[in-house]
Amino acid sequence: MHRILLIDDDAELGPPLAAYFARFDMALECALTPSNGLARLAQGGVDAAILDVMLPEMDGFALCRVIRKTSDIPILMLTARGEVMDRVVGLELGADDYVPKPFEPRELVARVQTVLRRRVVTPVAGTGGRLVFDGLVLDAATRTVQRQGEALELTSTEFDLLHLLAREPGKVFSRDDILNQLRGHEAELYTRAVDIVVSRLRKKLEPLDCIKTLRNAGYTLAVAPVTP
Template identity: 75%
Template sequence: MHRVLLIDDDEQLGPPLATYFQRFELELSHALRPSDGLARLRSGGFDAAILDVMLPEMDGFELCRTIRKESDIPIVMLTARGDVMDRVVGLELGADAYLPKPFEPRELVAHIQTVLRRRNGHNGPATAQAPGVLAFEGLTIDPTQRSVLRQGQALDLTSTEFDLLLLLAREAGRVFSRDDILNQLRGHDAELYTRAVDIVVSRLRKKLEPLDCIKTLRNAGYSLALRRLSQ
């Protein structure tokens, strides 16, 4: 059973959600404060985290930033504001999905199931088409293990970042438009939009440095510009 940690200061939210999550073989734990949530995450054993934006001690964005410095655990963010800029900031910080409050429990479960499925490598037909390791100059991608080596160093990528890199790598040299990328990554967040693609690409580029391998073609899209070493 997958374990999920909810970090939200609403004491009334956790118990009914935990009961509902059990229907889908998900074990939900509830931390009321970021400090407690961080301590639990650092102790290990969790497969995903749900963060509220409005929290004591630190807001959900700062909490997300802190978690991302230490872990690539899938993160779903919640907010009562539903502001587009909140979604942008959340994506910039490494969140995998975003859900405005109030929400239906089934919708939250769907987000969790999606990020877990992608994290575990069950991406449907696209994954089945290319199960082997993709090796390039300075970059190795293992779709089965969902791991990436940059010049021999393991990278911590979010599930969104990994899926974007894998999409570009499977057809290196092909230019993918933003619409192409959106259609492939919508499983992460039903409200992904064009600006989000640019955010994820920018974040991925930074993690791939010093490799300069994701090229932008003005008014066209993005491509991976590395020489393939093996098929």
């Protein structure tokens, strides 16, 4: 059973939401403050976190930044009124998805299921799950990436995007291609999200220049594969 941590200062939200999550074989735990949430995350055993933007002590964006310093756990942001700027800021800080308030519990469950499902990657046939390039190694089985021998810490979305490009190096993926393959057709997304994730990836992959932009076309992995 997956364990999900909700960090939201609305004490009335947690119990009914936990009962709903239980119907989908997920245990939802609740923390009313960021400090309590961080303490629970430090104990381990949490598979995904849901952060409200409006929180005491620190807002959800600051909390996301703190979590990302030590963990690549999937993070969903609850954004008031679905503000576009909230979505952009959350994605820039490393959130994997967002759900605008007010939300339907079924939608939140579906979003959580999606980010959890994306963490399970089927290894590419004949590679043992490893994709090896000049200066870059991806391992689908362990969801790890090495850049020039150094392990990188990528969020779930960052790894999925890089793995998508690496499976077919040289192929150009449009923003719509990437959105559909990473998030599914039902997710409410916009192409700006892809640009944000690519920008984060490029910074983490430096000094390698792996991801090329083809104007009005999309993105491609432009690094040479290493043949066995």
